[in-house]
Amino acid sequence: MVLYFTGTGNSRYVAREIARRIGDKLISINYLIKRGGREKLVSKTQPFTIICPTYAWRIPRVVDEFIRTAIFPGSNKAYFILTCGADTLNAINYVETLCRNKGWELQGFAEIVMPDNYIAVYPAPDKITARETIQKADSSIRQVAEYINDGSEFSIYTAGGFGGRIKSGIVNGLFYKLFVCAKGFYVTEKCTGCGKCSELCSLNNIKVSNIPKWGARCTCCMACIGGCPEAAIEYKNKTQGKKRYYFDLAE
Numbered sequence: 690m691v692l693y694f695t696g697t698g699n700s701r702y703v704a705r706e707i708a709r710r711i712g713d714k715l716i717s718i719n720y721l722i723k724r725g726g727r728e729k730l731v732s733k734t735q736p737f738t739i740i741c742p743t744y745a746w747r748i749p750r751v752v753d754e755f756i757r758t759a760i761f762p763g764s765n766k767a768y769f770i771l772t773c774g775a776d777t778l779n780a781i782n783y784v785e786t787l788c789r790n791k792g793w794e795l796q797g798f799a800e801i802v803m804p805d806n807y808i809a810v811y812p813a814p815d816k817i818t819a820r821e822t823i824q825k826a827d828s829s830i831r832q833v834a835e836y837i838n839d840g841s842e843f844s845i846y847t848a849g850g851f852g853g854r855i856k857s858g859i860v861n862g863l864f865y866k867l868f869v870c871a872k873g874f875y876v877t878e879k880c881t882g883c884g885k886c887s888e889l890c891s892l893n894n895i896k897v898s899n900i901p902k903w904g905a906r907c908t909c910c911m912a913c914i915g916g917c918p919e920a921a922i923e924y925k926n927k928t929q930g931k932k933r934y935y936f937d938l939a940e
């Protein structure tokens with residue numbers, strides 16, 4: 690079973706490709722979270738493959754929480770594939786702990802560099818650069834899928850050393866305290882009230898009546914701001930005039 694969480698489509702693309710190549714079922718964690726309820730996910734024959742973005746050098750808290758609370762009968766093996774804009778550093782250590790607590794053997798961990806979607810901080814890549822990055826990612830996807838098909842163990846990531854321990858550790862904690870909140874989002878007059886941002890928000894954090902209003906439960910996934918068809922959403926004073934990023938738009 691291939692389970693993915695995505696903000697702006699990169700991890701969905703990687704998950705689809707891997708599921709297709711290994712002939713396994715594809716399940717959206719976004720959908721399961723949006724729908725609510727306690728999940729029981731059974732994979733009798735193949736290991737669980739979890740694919741998600743990297744947030745502050747770790748798997749997103751929302752994914753960590755989902756995995757901790759869902760029930761996974763069947764296989765006791767898991768693969769973790771993290772898409773990222775640059776590197777995952779010490780994320781693997783936290784994934785190992787999560788797997789231990791879940792009673793899973795971590796069979797393989799890989800980071801796959803995709804276009805960076807964090808436009809609240811960085812510029813979005815232009816289309817040509819995004820396409821080149823995706824093309825490079827395609828060969829990593831093929832390799833990872835081959836390893837999974839062969840049942841091989843793998844560990845593909847940029848090791849972080851002392852700096853990596855700090856970034857995946859203390860800095861990750863500070864990131865959630867200081868930066869993860871929906872307070873900075875607002876709409877401009879370009880908003881048509883179409884409701885797409887609300888549909889895209891897995892945490893049901895956006896209500897649209899004429900214009901969107903953000904609640905307090907945000908994971909900073911960039912789906913709303915990246916997926917708005919009118920580019921009508923801004924974040925504080927960080928995104929004015931910047932390109933938006935959403936995977937389908939990079940195709």
Ligand SMILES: Cc1cc2nc3c(=O)[nH]c(=O)nc-3n(C[C@H](O)[C@H](O)[C@H](O)COP(=O)(O)O)c2cc1C
Nearest residue numbers: 696697698699700742743745746773774775776806
């Ligand atoms: C809140 C946030 C934090 C991020 N932190 C990192 C990071 O620590 N390292 C990194 O390489 N990329 C980071 N990124 C970039 C994303 O991990 C990357 O673009 C990913 O492929 C997005 O996947 P998605 O389209 O499936 O949401 C971050 C993006 C966001 C929105």
Ligand code: SF4
Nearest residue numbers: 880881883884886917
């Ligand atoms: S997706 Fe964009 S245009 Fe549509 S309601 Fe949300 S902000 Fe407005």
Ligand code: SF4
Nearest residue numbers: 890907908910911913
């Ligand atoms: S409000 Fe926007 S950034 Fe926050 S979780 Fe929802 S879609 Fe993601």
